Amino acid sequence: AALKGALRLQVSAALKEGHVTPTELCQQCLSLIKSTKFLNAYVTVAEETALKQAEESEKRHRRGQPLGVLDGIPVAVKDNFNTAGIETTCASNMLKGYISPYNATVVQKLLDQGAVLLGKTNLDEFAMGSGSTDGIFGPVRNPWSYSRQYKGKSVPKSHSEDEESNWVITGGSSGGSAAAVSSFTCFAALGSDTGGSTRNPAAHCGVVGLKPTYGLISRHGLIPLVNSMDVPGILTRCVDDAAIVLGSLAGHDPKDSTTIQDNFKPFELPNLTDVSKLSIGIPKEYHAPGLSSEILALWSKAADLFKNAGAKVIEVSLPHTCYSIVCYHVLCTAEVASNMARFDGLEYGHRSDMNKSTESLYAATRREGFNDVVRGRILSGNFFLLKQNYENYFIKAQKVRRLIANDFVKVFRSGVDILLTPTTLSDAVPYMEFIKEDNRTRSAQDDILTQAANMAGLPAINVPTALSKRGLPVGLQFIGRSFQEKQLLTVAKWFEKQVKFPMIQLEEVKRHDRNVFQYQKSASFS
C-alpha cells in the first residue's frame, strides 16, 4: 500500500530489511527522472551504470553486508564534478563531449559507500550564475512550479501555449541538483558553493543545502571556479541526511592540499531539546535592501522561536557585509581568469578548426566554447590583474576579504554560537522575469546573503522554513564557526523539527503506480 508521506520511512532500513531492493529503488528513480524531464534537472542520466551499481548493492544486501547507510541510495552529482566514463560538461560547449578519465574524490567516496550514481545535473555554465538558467542545456525549472501549492500558475490562453509559462527558477548555480532532490528523483545530490550556489537553489526548491567549511571536503575533481572559496555542497531533504553525506565525504585528501589534516570523525546528530545554552546572533546588516517583507517576518519569527525556547538571541553587527559582493566580484573574476586559462583546446574539450597559430587556436577555441558570462568574467578578471590595477583592485579586495572574515571572528569570539539569517531576498521568481536582468546584476543581487560565508570559509546551511504567499519555499540560513559542522547541523535539525516544512505535492507527474512514490516520498534515507 502506498504510504505517501504518511510515514517517514527510513529507506536505508527498508533496503536492509528487504522491503525494497536497490534495483527497484533505482528503477523507480530512473522512471521518475523520465517523467519529470520537463524540469531539465539532469544533463546526463547514467542509466546502465546506475542499474549495475544497484545490482551490486543488491548482492551485498542479500549477503547481509551493506557497505553502510548510503549503500544502494540513488544520488545525483552536479555536472562540474568529474565522473569517470560519464560526460562532464559544466553546461558549456567547451566541455561538451568530454568524458572524464577519473572520478572526483567526493564522487569516488560516494561510490565506495555503495551509492548509486543516477546522473549529472544541470547548472549555470561553469557554475557562474544564480538562476541555473545560463547553461547550454537550457534553464532548470523549479519543481514547485508544478506543485499544488504554487499560486502563480498562469491560465493557458490556448492549447499551443506552454501551460506553465509562469514557471519559476530554481536559483543557482546548483539548480539541477536542488530540483533533483526536491522532485524525489534522488535522495541526495552534490552541488558546489562559491558564492551561495548550493544554499540559494536549496532555499528556492525547499531542500536542505549545506555549505561545509572550506578545507573540510576535497575539491579534487571539482572543476574550479574560485580556488580559495569553492566547496562541494550537499543537498538533501532533511538535515540528518546532510549529516550522513557529510560524514562520508569529509576528511583530508592527499590529492587536495587545501583540505585540512585534522582527523574527521563522522557524527550522528543528537536530538536537541534544550537550547537554553545557545547564543544565536542576528546580523543586522543581513536586513539587506530588497529583502522581502515576507522573509523579514519569517526571520523575525524564527528568532522568536529560539528566544521562546530559552536561547539567547542577540543582534550583532558584521559591518563589512555590504562590501562582500564587490569584493567577491573582483576576487572571483581574477581567479576565474586564471582557472579558465586551462581551456585551450589542446588536451581536452572543444577545439576550434583554426590552425594558423597556437595563439589564434586558443582564441578561436575560447570564443566558440565559452558563453558571454564566462568570457565577461575572464576579461574583467584580467583587467583587475593588470600591473596597473593589481594593487588597487586585486590586493585591495584581498584586504577587504580579511575585514569581512574578521567581522565573523569578532562576533563568534564574543560568545555567539550560530548566526541566523535569511538565505535569499525573496522566493523564486518566474523565469520570464529573471531573464530581464543580466547575469552579473542577478548574481550581485542574489548572492548578497550567502557570499560572505564563502569569503570567510565558514560552514552554512539553508533549512526550508515555510511557504511564501505565492506558495513557494522560503528558507533561512544558519552560519557556524569553522569546522563546527556538528553544532551547526544540530541547531539546524532542531529548527527543522520546529517549523515542519510541508512536503511538495507534485501534480504534473503521470504516475502509473502510486507505489512508485512510496520510497521517494520519505524525507530521510537514514
Next chain:
Amino acid sequence: QKVTVEVLDHLERLALVDFRDAEGVERLQKAIQFADQLHEVNTDGVEPMDSVLEDRCLYLREDDVTEGNCTKELLKNAREKVEEYFVAPPGNIPLPKLEERETFLQGS
C-alpha cells in the same frame, strides 16, 4: 574614466578571449564601476588575505609516484594527436595586430 582601446586590445591578447560586441565592452565598463566601490573601504594596516587557511601549514605529500601510466586514457580526450603528442599549430606567432584581427574593437 573609459577604458581605452589599447587596454581593451591588451586584454583580448592576455585573455585570448574577445569582446564580442559593444555589450561586451559595456559589461567591462560596468564591472570596473562596480569594483570601484572597494575604494570606499579603509584598509590601512590590513594585510591581504590569500586563504582562510592561512594559519595552517600546507599539506605536502611524499615525492613518491603513486599513480600514472595513463597516457592512453588522457590522449583519448584530445582531438589532434600524433603518437603520444598533443598536436598544436605553430607557436611563437603573436595574435594579429588590432587592425588585422577579427575583433569588434576594430574601428573603435
